[in-house]
Amino acid sequence: MTSPITTTRQGDVLIITSDNPPVNALGAAVRQGIQAGIQEAKGDDGIKAVVITCAGKTFFAGADITEFGKPMQEPSLPVLVDEIEALDKPVIAAVHGTALGGGCEVALASHYRIAVPSAKFGLPEVKLGILPGAGGTQRMPRVAGVETALEMATKGDPISAEQAKAAGLVDRLATEGNLLADAVAFAQEVIGKPVSRSSERPVTVDPAVFEGFRAKNAKRFRGMDAPNTIMDLIEQTAGKPYAEGVQAERMGFMKLIMGTQSAALRHIFFAERKAAKIDGIAEDIALRDIKRVGVIGAGTMGGGISMNFLSAGIPVTIVEMAQDALDRGTGVMRKNYEATAAKGRMTAEQVEGAMGLLNPTLDFGALGECDLIIEAVYENMDVKKEIFGKLDQVAKPGAILASNTSYLNIDEIAAATSRPQDVLGLHFFSPANVMKLLEIVRGAKTADDVLATAMAVSKKIRKVAVIAGVCYGFIGNRMLMPRQVEANKMLLEGATPEQIDKVHVAFGMPMGPFQMADLAGVDIGWHRDPNRIENIRDALAAEGRWGQKKNAGFYDYDEKRSPSNSPRVAELIAEWREKLGVPQHEITEEEIVVRTLYTMVNEGALILAEKMAQRASDIDVVWVYGYGWPPYRGGPMFWADTEGLKKIVEGLEKYGFEVAPLLREKAEKGEKFNK
Numbered sequence: 001m002t003s004p005i006t007t008t009r010q011g012d013v014l015i016i017t018s019d020n021p022p023v024n025a026l027g028a029a030v031r032q033g034i035q036a037g038i039q040e041a042k043g044d045d046g047i048k049a050v051v052i053t054c055a056g057k058t059f060f061a062g063a064d065i066t067e068f069g070k071p072m073q074e075p076s077l078p079v080l081v082d083e084i085e086a087l088d089k090p091v092i093a094a095v096h097g098t099a100l101g102g103g104c105e106v107a108l109a110s111h112y113r114i115a116v117p118s119a120k121f122g123l124p125e126v127k128l129g130i131l132p133g134a135g136g137t138q139r140m141p142r143v144a145g146v147e148t149a150l151e152m153a154t155k156g157d158p159i160s161a162e163q164a165k166a167a168g169l170v171d172r173l174a175t176e177g178n179l180l181a182d183a184v185a186f187a188q189e190v191i192g193k194p195v196s197r198s199s200e201r202p203v204t205v206d207p208a209v210f211e212g213f214r215a216k217n218a219k220r221f222r223g224m225d226a227p228n229t230i231m232d233l234i235e236q237t238a239g240k241p242y243a244e245g246v247q248a249e250r251m252g253f254m255k256l257i258m259g260t261q262s263a264a265l266r267h268i269f270f271a272e273r274k275a276a277k278i279d280g281i282a283e284d285i286a287l288r289d290i291k292r293v294g295v296i297g298a299g300t301m302g303g304g305i306s307m308n309f310l311s312a313g314i315p316v317t318i319v320e321m322a323q324d325a326l327d328r329g330t331g332v333m334r335k336n337y338e339a340t341a342a343k344g345r346m347t348a349e350q351v352e353g354a355m356g357l358l359n360p361t362l363d364f365g366a367l368g369e370c371d372l373i374i375e376a377v378y379e380n381m382d383v384k385k386e387i388f389g390k391l392d393q394v395a396k397p398g399a400i401l402a403s404n405t406s407y408l409n410i411d412e413i414a415a416a417t418s419r420p421q422d423v424l425g426l427h428f429f430s431p432a433n434v435m436k437l438l439e440i441v442r443g444a445k446t447a448d449d450v451l452a453t454a455m456a457v458s459k460k461i462r463k464v465a466v467i468a469g470v471c472y473g474f475i476g477n478r479m480l481m482p483r484q485v486e487a488n489k490m491l492l493e494g495a496t497p498e499q500i501d502k503v504h505v506a507f508g509m510p511m512g513p514f515q516m517a518d519l520a521g522v523d524i525g526w527h528r529d530p531n532r533i534e535n536i537r538d539a540l541a542a543e544g545r546w547g548q549k550k551n552a553g554f555y556d557y558d559e560k561r562s563p564s565n566s567p568r569v570a571e572l573i574a575e576w577r578e579k580l581g582v583p584q585h586e587i588t589e590e591e592i593v594v595r596t597l598y599t600m601v602n603e604g605a606l607i608l609a610e611k612m613a614q615r616a617s618d619i620d621v622v623w624v625y626g627y628g629w630p631p632y633r634g635g636p637m638f639w640a641d642t643e644g645l646k647k648i649v650e651g652l653e654k655y656g657f658e659v660a661p662l663l664r665e666k667a668e669k670g671e672k673f674n675k
């Protein structure tokens with residue numbers, strides 16, 4: 001097999017080039033090739049300096065994640081980076097694309113770093129539940145300072161070459177497109193100078209920095225193993241020799257990589273990428289061209305959906321029925337962009353650029369120039385059918401017609417047109433300009449190229465998309481239903497909203513079912529008839545307890561929106577218990593887990609058996625990216641696998657639930673949902 005590494009010479013500079021598509025992951029062959037290159041430099045007096053660089057779209061994007069959990073082939077990455085650093089001839093890392101994880105550690109072990117301005121540096125290991133285990137926790141503080149190291153290694157977000165230069169991580173910026181020549185010139189300048197090794201640099205640590213950092217991020221890192229281990233390791237750089245720190249790093253790495261959190265996070269990494277693959281459709285299918293998008297409805301959803309496209313540079317025609325609604329909608333979009341600009345995440349020119357791509361109009365006929373049209377009006381089948389009938393008249397041939405419905409039948413909507421093959425669901429999640437998830441709903445007649453185009457477009461607007469089949473609530477909302485039903489029942493049987501929410505928050509969710517109801521609005525879906533009160537939720541809504549927006553819902557809220565238990569809600573619950581004659585019992589944490597979480601897994605098994613999701617990992621992606629399921633638990637189906645499917649079945653049976661046949665079958669065979 002040919003090596004992905006080649007070495008060439010320019011004068012007395014040895015150039016080690018990796019060509020390991022798609023992202024130059026540091027797999028065994030790459031590591032062996034670099035090691036051979038370093039040996040070549042060591043053994044040849046004619047070589048006075050080394051440049052390490054990559055072909056293709058990026059510098060090393062990290063260790064090869066597919067190798068994790070398998071026997072390690074020599075040299076390991078920690079050994080390799082030490083050999084790079086130990087060379088007594090200057091080594092220059094020449095960086096383009098993204099130097100991530102192990103890639104960033106190769107750069108840190110090199111004696112100098114040069115990068116094109118578009119390059120990025122990052123330590124994203126924490127997002128995989130592990131830590132920079134090739135000296136990264138020890139070299140980064142020495143090179144870029146403790147604060148930069150803490151930010152990069154515990155949060156995992158990359159920084160620009162410019163920021164890296166300011167932090168001391170990059171020594172020199174190269175001219176875009178001229179990286180190799182600039183790197184060789186840099187190498188020639190430093191030939192003969194004593195090499196500066198990152199691991200030998202001193203580091204100063206102010207304990208107050210750590211205290212402050214931990215306090216500021218306590219909520220963010222709640223329940224997560226990796227960030228806490230990383231903070232400890234960086235703290236250890238103070239006053240300790242490098243060798244000792246790196247040994248602790250090794251132990252920390254091994255512990256994390258063998259843990260469930262890392263397995264869950266790696267599962268989600270691959271699940272997200274797998275979700276983009278549509279079963280039965282060739283990857284090279286010809287796509288439809290999407291140059292302009294139409295959005296029907298300038299409400300919260302329509303506005304948020306439009307912003308995705310505008311931000312990606314795709315012009316949008318947005319249609320409303322009345323001028324004031326149109327003005328209000330475009331006003332909200334502008335305000336949202338300006339708020340982003342105020343936080344420094346957009347420039348004023350970018351705001352104007354995005355808004356300049358928007359064509360707000362009352363003329364439905366203007367949708368005739370759009371290649372993809374998304375309907376985002378309220379949930380009413382008759383209204384939607386009427387809109388799609390009208391769309392059929394004005395849309396150009398081949399335009400994709402999408403509904404943003406959260407529940408309704410896409411096939412019925414498609415039947416209102418003469419072109420059901422062009423119709424599908426695009427279910428965005430609120431706030432649509434922020435939430436990463438997109439459910440692409442495949443109708444019975446949706447054409448393959450329509451689905452594939454929707455998937456490609458989702459990538460352009462930086463969404464994580466999952467294919468769902470036509471069923472009530474698709475994947476996410478369908479699984480939310482049993483959770484909600486059981487949570488409400490438990491209120492009547494003796495639990496408090498706080499008791500149920502607490503279990504969900506302790507599990508790692510951002511909030512529990514009742515906190516979520518208060519945030520979304522208790523009045524959502526209420527029939528608004530004060531004489532028709534059928535349950536506790538209706539009773540709250542009828543009293544104007546609509547949730548956070550009214551400072552009262554399942555909880556009472558003060559001016560700062562801090563919740564407290566509500567005596568009035570307790571009274572209402574007691575009234576309903578009595579009225580319905582529901583027997584009381586003590587509700588344990590176990591019961592809450594089974595009735596609100598195991599039931600979701602059960603519904604997920606039904607969804608899978610009905611082929612409403614392509615694979616179990618797609619369900620996990622929906623819950624992690626759309627509903628705040630803690631990524632370190634890998635999504636409901638992965639979590640069920642880690643709990644053990646037998647245990648899930650026993651729990652469901654104990655509380656009298658009908659177990660989904662697929663779940664039972666897998667439990668009996670000792671199988672898992674995710675292989």
Ligand code: TC6
Pocket residue numbers: 022023025058061062063064065066077078098100101102103124125128131132133134253270273274
């Ligand atoms: C580490 O370094 C630990 C070090 C300590 C050791 C002791 N390995 O994302 P894309 C695949 S941990 C293996 O669609 P993009 C990916 O699965 C690592 N495979 O591309 C996909 O395969 P598919 C720290 C990898 O242009 C294909 O490449 N590094 C790896 O949108 C294309 O990927 C990270 O966590 C990998 N490391 O984004 C970085 N990376 O086509 C992870 C990617 O068969 N990677 N693949 O589906 C990324 O963030 C992004 O891939 C990207 C490129 C920004 C590099």
